[in-house]
Amino acid sequence: MKLGFIVNPIAGMGGKVGLKGTDGPEILEQARSLGAIPESPNKAKKALESLLPLKDKLQIFTYPGNMGEKEAIEVGFNPIVIGQIGDQLKPENTEEAARKMVQEGVDLILFAGGDGTARNIFNAVGTSVPVIGIPAGVKIHSGVYANYPKAAGDVALNYLQDDEKKTKEAEVMDIDEEAFRKGEVTARLYGYVKIPLEEDLVQNTKSGALGSExxxxxxxxxxxxxxxxxxxxxxxxxxxxxxxxxxxxxxxxxxxxxxxxxxxxxxxxxxxxxxxxxxxxxxxxxxxxxxxxxxxxxxxxxxxxxxxxxxxxxxxxxxxxxxxxxxxxxxxxxxxxxxxxxxxxxxxxxxxxxxxxxxxxxxxxxxxxx
Structure with missing residues (x-):
């Protein structure tokens, strides 16, 4: 069994400090100046812990440092590290990581982030390989995320052990962060990815109200x-x-x-x-x-x-x-x-x-x- 594991280490940093996201280097720097600390690494580890029963049967392909290698080792896995990253993390790193994992023939990609990360994954893999998201971002409108971090690991565990490996298509949504900070929600559908069929553990796409409120x-x-x-x-x-x-x-x-x-x-x-x-x-x-x-x-x-x-x-x-x-x-x-x-x-x-x-x-x- 082969698993791709990707962590967006800056996902969610803007939440507690009120920045409503971390898209763009200027916003990230502002989040750090306000005392924001990384949220996604710990959430990624909670998900990965669910996969420990497969430790001796599972090959984990990940990216260097805090894009997955560090978290996998801390949980107790011996991951296969592929690719390289520069001094500054960019969205392109996530896309490059996902593409390389597809080339390695992974059965599933488990990733930690928000809607921006989901877009990067979609850009890289489309529907070529199933994915499941660990919710770690500020914006979670997409239907590709598990309900909570451990659930993402449970979904991955169940899927990898399931002979039938049933999947469904899920929406990748994102909003304009700049407009979001001004109180405007302009959500856009970017496409669909395949996710494991787990109705109870995967969240729905965010919806509006039914009828007049x-x-x-x-x-x-x-x-x-x-x-x-x-x-x-x-x-x-x-x-x-x-x-x-x-x-x-x-x-x-x-x-x-x-x-x-x-x-x-x-x-x-x-x-x-x-x-x-x-x-x-x-x-x-x-x-x-x-x-x-x-x-x-x-x-x-x-x-x-x-x-x-x-x-x-x-x-x-x-x-x-x-x-x-x-x-x-x-x-x-x-x-x-x-x-x-x-x-x-x-x-x-x-x-x-x-x-x-x-x-x-x-x-x-x-x-x-x-």
Whole structure:
């Protein structure tokens, strides 16, 4: 059995510091100046650990250093290192790595990154070899990613051991990061890749709402505003459901970022993880978030600024989830998902949670920590 293993070591670095991605050297440098640290290497290792039962039967082809070699060795594998990288990592390195792995005849490519990385993989391999993504980026709109890092390893393990090796086509999506930072979502379909057929472990492509949301958002906004307590910081998540609340308060809103309000007034806009922690300190605070339609994530996709540390500081009882009934129906009875990168926090949030679906109407939904 042959596995290609690729890590984009900078994927996800812009999340907690509020940059909504790391496409381009200038944004990467800005992320580092804000204290961002690599997220994808540890997530890649979690996925690779699932493959340890195949250690003596599996050849892993990877790229040098922190593009896979380092992570594979730390997990306990003896990888075959191919190719070379320069002093500065570029998207072309990912594409070159994937092409070389196809030439080596790998059965599957396991890669860690975000939508930009998925595009690179698509450019290199098309549908010539199945792939599965380890979710590590800020933008995860594509349908090529497992629900969480360990699940990606489980998908790879199952596929490599399956004699039938069933696959399906999945969309590779990406958005314009520059427009994204301005609050505009311009998603584009770049093509399709083959992924292992694993319905329960692979996320859906992000979808919008079903039908009109106006009445539901009006009710949600009125209810949340009535609930707001004086002298409490409210950490307002991203998305159109939260934007409706901010508009009702006549406050500016960062559609794809995190804002903080207190006494129904804006305290700070488009904050990162450290700014959130500094602002709320030891004071009373609540988090208001919505659900990603079609996927079900409430934490860990598009709102990484609300990190595990922020969630621990605020506490589970002070988290308010809002989503229209249509958005919940789009999940087809699947649970809401939490992928903070911290197993303790993921476990803490697991169970059931109240979701406000309209004015004075709530639904109890199951939450699964990943």
């Amino acid at each position: 106006e009445d539901a958002l009006e009710g949600i906004s009125n209810a949340i505003i009535e609930e707001m307590e004086p002298e409490v910081f409210y950490i307002m998540g991203s998305g159109t459901s939260i934007r409706a609340i901010m508009e009702k308060l006549n406050l500016p809103n960062t559609l794809l970022g995190i804002d903080i309000i207190k006494n129904k007034q804006l305290v700070a806009s488009d904050v990162n993880e450290n700014q959130i922690l500094d602002i709320i300190g030891d004071n009373s605070a609540k988090i208001i978030v919505t659900v990603i339609g079609g996927q079900g994530y409430i934490f860990g996709r598009g709102n990484q600024q609300i990190s595990a540390e922020v969630i621990k500081r605020v506490g589970k009882d002070n988290i308010r989830v809002v989503a229209s009934k249509n958005k919940l129906l789009s999940l087809d009875r699947r649970p809401l998902l939490v992928d903070t990168g911290n197993e303790e926090v993921n476990s803490m949030l697991s169970g059931y949670i109240r979701v406000l679906t309209s004015y004075q109407i709530e639904s109890f939904e199951k939450v699964k920590g990943l």
